[in-house]
Amino acid sequence: MKHTVVLYNPEAVFYTMPLALLAIGSVLDADKYNVVIIDGRLESDPMIKINAALQNNGVCFATTVLTGSPIKDAVKISRAVKEKFPNMPVVWGGWHPSLFPKQTLDESSVDVVIKGQGENTFKELLDRYVANVTLEGLKGIYYKANGVYTENAERIMEDINNFAPFNYDLIDVKGYMNLSGRKQLDYISSQGCRFRCSFCADPFMYKRGWYGYSPERMGVEIELLWNKYKFEHIHLQDETFFTNSKRVKAVAEEFIKRKLPVSWFGTMRADQGVRLDDEVWKLCKESGLERVMIGMEAGTQEMLDWMQKDIKLEHIYEAAKQCIKYDIAINFSIIVGFPGETDESISETLRMVKELRKMSSKFNMSIFYYKPYPGNKIADELLTNGYRFNSTLEEWSNFDYVGTKKSEWISEEKIREIENFKFYQNMAYNDRTPAKFLFQEFAKWRIENKIYHFPIERKLKEWLKPVQKMS
Secondary structure, three states: OOEEEEEEEOOOOOOOOOHHHHHHHHOOOOOOEEEEEEEOOOOOOHHHHHHHHHOOOEEEEEEEOOOOOHHHHHHHHHHHHHHHOOOOOEEEEOHHHHHOHHHHHOOOOOOEEEOOOOHHHHHHHHHHHHHOOOOOOOOOEEEEEOOEEEEOOOOOOOOHHHOOOOOHHHOOHHHHHHHHOOOEEEEOOEEEOOOOOOOOOHHHHHOOOEEEOOHHHHHHHHHHHHHHHOOOEEEEOOOOHHHOHHHHHHHHHHHHHOOOOOEEEEEEOHHHHHHOOHHHHHHHHHHOEEEEEEEEEOOOHHHHHHOOOOOOHHHHHHHHHHHHHOOOEEEEEEEEOOOOOOHHHHHHHHHHHHHHHHHOOOEEEEEEEOOOOOOOHHHHHHHHOOOOOOOOHHHHOOOOOOOOOOOOOOOHHHHHHHHHHHHHHHHHOOOOOOOOHHHHHHHHHHHHHOOOOOOHHHHHHHHHOOOOOOO
């Protein structure tokens, strides 16, 4: 009889498919394990399915956890599992446990934390549970036994081409399409990040390693998936899809060769966009590239250098011009309110955002407030200078890691300006419509003259459509 493994995705506002759980579940031996993926976003009472599954020769309950509100649900479900099945191992993986293994294990219901890349670690962990073998020496885990905490050696990051293809039959693909509002397939073609941005935890997590699927593998897998699910759009969830320009070109050629009738989205650094020659841009557009995401982060070279972004301001403008040339949309991400950042620096960033928005109505700007998060150079310096980070799961469960809450390093007056700017720039530079023309012109006048008194338009919209909480 096969052993049942339950992989749980906690409640969250994000609608993307649980690719981390697919990665873990797909490498397990199907002749040995019955893998059941349950998602708190799709179930009114996930414990009904969890209980039913674990009663069927259950061997382990595992969950992947992001910082923020998903922690609350992960704790609640983990405790319920322990209450119902006291001897069932409860395993946590994902970003938060990887960064805070000791704090995670302080939760009484959690037995093991998997740190970093988890495919082989989890597979070996299950095999040990089945064989009733000690966890001593198992690389990539932090665990507790009889009240004693043990941190095993780290596991070296492995080339993801060695792992099995994702088995999307493990999830309700149509259910996630309904959540996203379009026939979209989430897919990850690479793992890791080679860059050193000092505000980001990626260098800590991946040690600046990066592996990507071969273009041939991507072509074969995506064609098979399209024949099965008939999606219209591929959302590539890579940290940095455009890392290797030769690979990007070959992937685009695979899509074209297979005549895949899809659009696609990918993540891009501005300097990567500059290094793409026109032939690759053309191929990407022909293959269906619809939109890219570019981390602009700041609008002054001083701030970009300070955060070790390793790009130039002109790279951002040049990448934007290329996207306009090939009619490709951009989601720009911007962060304001770093420790020590001046109001003048923030104002210059907002000015650059305005200039980019004027370039194309297909450019979308997401402006976030910096929130200190461990695992990077800036956070380490703050810690050295006495900054207090959260120290418990409960505290981290209230953490707003996308920074929609305000920054502690910006004055209230400046925050009001930023919030008004965020609203009016979005209205002012979108495509003109007869119904919104006057509102858009007035918003443009406000932006151009920095006049935000009595922002009744913003208050009305927020009343009619409250801003969704992001974490």
